Amino acid sequence: MESVWAVVLSLVYSLVAHFICYQAIKNFKDMFIKAGMFGKDLNKTSEEKIPEGLGVVSGAMFLISCFLFIPIPFLDYSELQFTQFICALLSICCMIFLGFADDVLDLRWRHKLFLPTIASLPLLAVYFVSGGSTTIIVPIPLRPLLGYDLHLGVLVYIYMGMLAVFCTNAINILAGVNGVETGQSVIIGTSIAVFNVIEIARDQFAAKHLFSLYLILPFIAVSLALLRHNWYPSKVFVGDTLCYFAGMTFAVVAILGSFSKTMLLFFIPQVFNFLYSVPQLFGIIPCPRHRLPKFDRATGLLGMSYAKFSPDQMGPGGAALLKTLSFLRLAKVEWSPPSGKEKKAEISVNNLTIINYLLKFIGPTHERTLTIYIMTVQVVGTIIAFSIRYGFVRFFYDVVQ
Amino acid sequence: MESVWAVVLSLVYSLVAHFICYQAIKNFKDMFIKAGMFGKDLNKTSEEKIPEGLGVVSGAMFLISCFLFIPIPFLDYSELQFTQFICALLSICCMIFLGFADDVLDLRWRHKLFLPTIASLPLLAVYFVSGGSTTIIVPIPLRPLLGYDLHLGVLVYIYMGMLAVFCTNAINILAGVNGVETGQSVIIGTSIAVFNVIEIARDQFAAKHLFSLYLILPFIAVSLALLRHNWYPSKVFVGDTLCYFAGMTFAVVAILGSFSKTMLLFFIPQVFNFLYSVPQLFGIIPCPRHRLPKFDRATGLLGMSYAKFSPDQMGPGGAALLKTLSFLRLAKVEWSPPSGKEKKAEISVNNLTIINYLLKFIGPTHERTLTIYIMTVQVVGTIIAFSIRYGFVRFFYDVVQ
Numbered sequence: 001m002e003s004v005w006a007v008v009l010s011l012v013y014s015l016v017a018h019f020i021c022y023q024a025i026k027n028f029k030d031m032f033i034k035a036g037m038f039g040k041d042l043n044k045t046s047e048e049k050i051p052e053g054l055g056v057v058s059g060a061m062f063l064i065s066c067f068l069f070i071p072i073p074f075l076d077y078s079e080l081q082f083t084q085f086i087c088a089l090l091s092i093c094c095m096i097f098l099g100f101a102d103d104v105l106d107l108r109w110r111h112k113l114f115l116p117t118i119a120s121l122p123l124l125a126v127y128f129v130s131g132g133s134t135t136i137i138v139p140i141p142l143r144p145l146l147g148y149d150l151h152l153g154v155l156v157y158i159y160m161g162m163l164a165v166f167c168t169n170a171i172n173i174l175a176g177v178n179g180v181e182t183g184q185s186v187i188i189g190t191s192i193a194v195f196n197v198i199e200i201a202r203d204q205f206a207a208k209h210l211f212s213l214y215l216i217l218p219f220i221a222v223s224l225a226l227l228r229h230n231w232y233p234s235k236v237f238v239g240d241t242l243c244y245f246a247g248m249t250f251a252v253v254a255i256l257g258s259f260s261k262t263m264l265l266f267f268i269p270q271v272f273n274f275l276y277s278v279p280q281l282f283g284i285i286p287c288p289r290h291r292l293p294k295f296d297r298a299t300g301l302l303g304m305s306y307a308k309f310s311p312d313q314m315g316p317g318g319a320a321l322l323k324t325l326s327f328l329r330l331a332k333v334e335w336s337p338p339s340g341k342e343k344k345a346e347i348s349v350n351n352l353t354i355i356n357y358l359l360k361f362i363g364p365t366h367e368r369t370l371t372i373y374i375m376t377v378q379v380v381g382t383i384i385a386f387s388i389r390y391g392f393v394r395f396f397y398d399v400v401q
Numbered sequence: 402m403e404s405v406w407a408v409v410l411s412l413v414y415s416l417v418a419h420f421i422c423y424q425a426i427k428n429f430k431d432m433f434i435k436a437g438m439f440g441k442d443l444n445k446t447s448e449e450k451i452p453e454g455l456g457v458v459s460g461a462m463f464l465i466s467c468f469l470f471i472p473i474p475f476l477d478y479s480e481l482q483f484t485q486f487i488c489a490l491l492s493i494c495c496m497i498f499l500g501f502a503d504d505v506l507d508l509r510w511r512h513k514l515f516l517p518t519i520a521s522l523p524l525l526a527v528y529f530v531s532g533g534s535t536t537i538i539v540p541i542p543l544r545p546l547l548g549y550d551l552h553l554g555v556l557v558y559i560y561m562g563m564l565a566v567f568c569t570n571a572i573n574i575l576a577g578v579n580g581v582e583t584g585q586s587v588i589i590g591t592s593i594a595v596f597n598v599i600e601i602a603r604d605q606f607a608a609k610h611l612f613s614l615y616l617i618l619p620f621i622a623v624s625l626a627l628l629r630h631n632w633y634p635s636k637v638f639v640g641d642t643l644c645y646f647a648g649m650t651f652a653v654v655a656i657l658g659s660f661s662k663t664m665l666l667f668f669i670p671q672v673f674n675f676l677y678s679v680p681q682l683f684g685i686i687p688c689p690r691h692r693l694p695k696f697d698r699a700t701g702l703l704g705m706s707y708a709k710f711s712p713d714q715m716g717p718g719g720a721a722l723l724k725t726l727s728f729l730r731l732a733k734v735e736w737s738p739p740s741g742k743e744k745k746a747e748i749s750v751n752n753l754t755i756i757n758y759l760l761k762f763i764g765p766t767h768e769r770t771l772t773i774y775i776m777t778v779q780v781v782g783t784i785i786a787f788s789i790r791y792g793f794v795r796f797f798y799d800v801v802q
Binding site: 028030031034035036037056060063064067068070071079082083086087089093094096097100101104105106107118119121122125126128262294322 | 429432433434435436437438457461464465468469473474480481483484487488490491493495497498501503505506507508520522523526527529530
């Protein structure tokens with residue numbers, strides 16, 4: 001019964017955090033411009049300076065709200081959960097700090113991969129201290145091969161460390177349209193919260209899901225406040241800070257709540273986007289610096305953006321891959337044969353992102369409409385995730401876990 | 402016996418952290434200039450851009466070093482100490498983050514007081530969870546009045562919250578000469594480490610002092626690395642980040658190690674500086690925006706800086722105060738009587754900082770020499786502190802605690 005009150009209080013805290021955060025972003029944004037942290041919106045005709053990196057304000061509000069929440073559910077009850085909560089906050093605080101440093105200093109790629117791993121160390125340590133399992137139950141179809149369970153040992157820790165890196169980058173990669181980073185974070189966060197509530201209602205590991213709720217509710221609250229400023233037309237940009245912050249929060253609740261597989265299901269659009277991007281990310285076909293949709297100044301609409309290159313710029317298997325993509329209608333490919341002496345053969349293919357893929361179907365679109373479409377895809381992803389989690393799971397495991 | 406190995410390992414970690422930190426500051430400083438984080442050295446003739454806020458690099462190195470150290474002494478032994486260590490790191494991480502945000506965004510005064518209080522909440526929570534005492538032993542001379550012990554309850558938590566704010570601002574206020582912020586941090590840190598080692602040798606609450614050592618050793622290491630860059634002539638400035646970082650680290654080890662009174666003794670020069678500054682801080686006599694010593698371009702030496710104002714700009718009691726200060730040779734005061742119609746009476750008094758007070762005795766001085774003098778004062782402060790702690794304490798308490 002006490003936990004019901006803790007959840008109610010967490011909701012109240014989150015609501016208050018939401019409104020304060022909304023106001024704080026408004027108050028702080030001029031300070032960002034003054035500090036030289038701003039950018040121009042590439043998808044707008046205006047040259048207005050938009051403050052960049054405001055995710056740090058929502059991150060800070062999240063931390064304040066959680067710090068003030070510490071005494072509510074943890075001090076009286078389990079000391080282990082108190083420790084877990086502190087470790088979770090330490091990892092998240094570290095990532096917000098790191099994200100902000102990245103926004104200010106423009107860190108290099110190797111820092112971006114190395115530092116999130118360091119930031120997740122407290123998390124791994126508390127997982128170890130709390131006797132976290134390093135054994136997994138093997139899915140039914142693989143049992144003839146691997147047996148009923150598998151002791152993974154240190155691999156589990158590597159997996160958890162990589163989870164934070166994956167979540168962070170998955171949200172970062174799907175960006176460039178007003179409201180998309182924040183929007184997907186809010187939807188994934190809400191999906192996690194709904195999942196937590198369902199599991200608590202079913203009385204399945206309720207303590208772990210309560211724990212997740214205490215973190216995810218304020219996260220949703222501050223992200224929504226940010227989204228209200230970041231929605232089309234964006235008054236502020238969120239920066240890398242938001243992606244780091246969101247990614248680590250998701251990783252933390254999934255690891256300490258022991259539902260990382262379900263959490264990954266909420267990333268279906270991001271996983272699709274990643275797989276779809278592989279040919280460009282791994283250099284099979286050339287990858288331009290930006291893969292954002294193309295803004296048409298005349299119509300004010302966003303359309304597909306293309307990579308253009310000559311056939312010899314492709315990696316091995318490039319030609320076959322393009323034919324396959326084209327045949328499966330996964331990409332729009334155009335071959336211009338060489339014309340005369342000057343002009344060499346040129347290939348044009350749409351940049352392989354889920355946003356361009358969407359634009360392939362709906363045609364040039366207003367930016368706000370495009371964001372709504374992407375959010376719809378994300379929600380559909382969540383519905384599929386829940387179907388898998390509560391429907392198809394019986395084909396893989398004996399009991400609904 | 403294990404703890405000896407843990408200390409040795411902590412030393413090794415700190416040594417490695419020192420060298421990596423030294424190199425990292427070198428590598429990162431151009432990124433700071435590119436991000437617009439730089440300043441000019443007011444005490445130099447050159448117009449060179451000096452990167453500002455490099456304290457954040459040493460802060461980050463400190464966190465990385467501590468994160469990697471978590472498994473060494475804590476996982477196998479006491480879970481409580483593990484929790485304390487994580488809480489300590491959370492508070493420190495929060496302050497580094499905050500300090501960096503301050504350096505980037507130039508926060509307002511109310512944020513500077515409000516946010517450190519929030520950052521110390523995890524610390525207070527773990528103090529509560531670990532059954533921290535809220536009762537103090539009354540010093541002997543006061544016992545007829547107050548009795549043997551005094552239950553302070555929530556006041557203890559307010560005191561601890563204010564300790565972080567005090568330490569942070571005490572280091573921040575004594576600044577403006579190359580190497581002074583970092584130098585005093587290193588000396589105070591080293592004093593704490595020496596105190597810890599003495600207490601461990603005397604077998605007095607060894608676990609608490611070991612705990613403090615694990616945090617203070619890497620702190621000294623990264624601060625020394627910073628000092629090597631920040632020493633005259635400064636290649637980098639440390640920013641507010643260092644003050645927040647150092648202040649919180651001192652507060653954390655003192656609170657969790659239960660030696661906050663001894664720790665405050667190491668701040669004798671800072672306390673003197675604060676008391677001496679009171680007339681200016683509280684507006685009894687006017688306070689200019691900067692109170693740094695004055696750089697003489699011709700000689701290249703630093704001399705006393707003065708506040709100049711007319712008698713009616715003083716607060717109540719100003720005239721009497723100036724007379725007293727002058728009589729006690731605590732300040733150099735000059736009264737210029739009104740001359741003719743245009744010129745009103747003017748008072749000139751040296752800005753009330755310990756640095757100006759030093760300059761009053763030694764006269765105009767080279768910047769490096771001045772830093773060495775200030776460091777000497779700090780070391781003398783530490784010697785006095787130890788005399789009080791191990792000598793005079795018997796007049797106040799029954800046993801040497």
